[in-house]
Amino acid sequence: MTTTPTSTAFAVTEVAERAPVEKIAALLENPGFGNLFTEHMVQVDWDRGTGWHDARVVPYGPIPLEPSAAVFHYAQEIFEGMKAYRHEDGSVWTFRPERNAERLNSSARRLALPELPPTVFLDSIRELVRIDEAWVPEYGSGETSLYLRPFMIATEEALGVRPSNRVLFSVIASPAGAYFAGGLTPVSLWVSEQYVRAAAGGTGAAKCGGNYAASLASQAEGIENGCDQVVFLDAQEHRYVEELGGMNLFFLYADGRVVTPELTGTILPGVTRSSLIELAAERGLQVEERRFTIDEWRDGVASGEITEVFACGTAAVITPVGRLAWNGGELTMPGSHELSLSLRQELLDIQYGRAEDRHGWLYQLV
Template identity: 55%
Template sequence: MSKTQSLKFAHHPNPAPVPADKRAALLANPGFGRVFSDHMVTIRYSDADGWHDARVEPRGPISMDPAAAVLHYAQEIFEGLKAYKTADGATLFRPRENARRFQQSAERLAMPVLPEELFLEAVDRLVSIDRAWIPDGDGSLYIRPFMFANEIFLGVKPSSNYLFAVIASSVGSYFKSAADAVSVWVSQEYTRAAPGGTGAAKCGGNYAASLLAQAEATRHGCDQVVFLDAVERKWIEELGGMNVFFVFNDGSLSTPPLGGTILPGVTRSSLITLARDKGIAVREERYSYDQWRADAGSGRLREAFACGTAAVVTPIGTVRAPEGEFKIGNGGSGARTEELKSALVDIQRCRAPDPHHWIHKVF
């Protein structure tokens, strides 16, 4: 039996968890990404010992040497998934897909591959011990698995030591705006990823590179940035942290194709499947910014929406660029967007049948 297969988790419950009344007050309006649960999971890796020292422990600071490799060479990856409250426990939505994408990101960043079952066990253990942090209603517990290089060494090479960890945050809506749809800024100066790069990996560097463009979007009164391809600067790729779909007047959908520069979103994949279940034509094809503008003006394009674990399904109402702006449809949400969002959320929250066996129960 391998070290990984026999890996045992040590449990060290938080001796001073947040009191129930204070937790309830925090969960009343958690926002996004600022309210954290009592525990975390950590697992260490070394070339010599493999995966070892698995722990469930109180959430707290991570000690790090100033020469830790991640601080200098950015070997870091992460995932995002949600836990939902049920009458008898909690559920996760397609966590194996997150585990597999985590493995793919690790391979691209020259990091050790965490076994799928170990990823799932780490997430399950954290959700189980901190299930009281799942908000009622439309809220959820956002789960953040991540891994970084912590070898103490200044040299450009893959680290020989890593820390994998999982933390959890009680969340509400991702977007602060109360508007029916978000506005987006088309970045024509900055790009997110290039062929052969790390666009398909969920690594921190991709998001760091998007922040200047996001700040530009904010200055123009927009909620999110849209990136064009890095080669021709004409094809729509994805938003700063979300995939994008387009809905046409014949009822069909299109979304930019995967090809190494776009993150293969779990929500994206799920929506394609759900749409096809309903008999809706879905094309994975390139779509230019100029065509987007023309189709919105002619009425051929009726709706557009962003999607991701954090944002779920969010309508896009207004598109802005240096040369002006245009509305999509009536500037709000549309029937097809709402239909697909409802189909997705109802499965996630166990309000509808789960024909594809996407729901993972945590007890």
């Protein structure tokens, strides 16, 4: 477990009247996911001449932007997704935030945005959680957490295709219930054959809104065909499995091999993905990061060589895959989800402080 004191100086403006404890408790009984937000947010400004400045905590609310702000016209923005977990002793922790800070800066470089010092990133999360700690669900209330959304947007009021001279970094927080409100259920996946998520040299490895916007048409197509999520293939040959709209994929073979599509620059390097690779290897499983075709998937399931398929991401942690469908066919995945459910429990136990943090993945916020 890692602890680091806050070093960034924040000017704090609290809401005029804090929500009563009773009201917060009532809201946290059924927060849903992404529907409810805490009372404050962090903001830090950047401009080309000054750099990062004016770190502050302010009441949660609208962000004033001119209609000509660059983010509206050229989609120059990036974001991250993280969670804060309440432990049994009342402390609050997050999971591998240094990796999120690294990925934010990787995304910033790709979108021609300024890199944020990792200390500012970590301090911003700590400060927001410190002020809005009452919104972190209690330990023992199921798979509840405080979802953290750091993001960066171009704010300069000017038209013209060039990097913005002004930027805003912000963090907001949203109490979150279990991602699967009705219990963990295997998801069904639709193979997108008309659309691709990203191409070589594009923004696939960056966490930017444009990637998600580009996935929505295929997501709608999948829903129309009775599926929960979409599987994207590579843009060049339309053969290689990449990822879902917001999750990475894993395949378990009967001989103990675990395969996950390699990071080719078109796949988002998930923090959960990298953690599962380490945990699986520690169990003696041979983990292969390589290109993996849709035919390998279909043939492996049909022959019995593939015994489990699962997806992972911050929001859902791990979810088994139950069905794969495409134009002209479908395939039911193997019914055993032993590895995916076991890895899921191990990861959750680490995050909630129920198991030893032998990797030093946890970072104390409060």
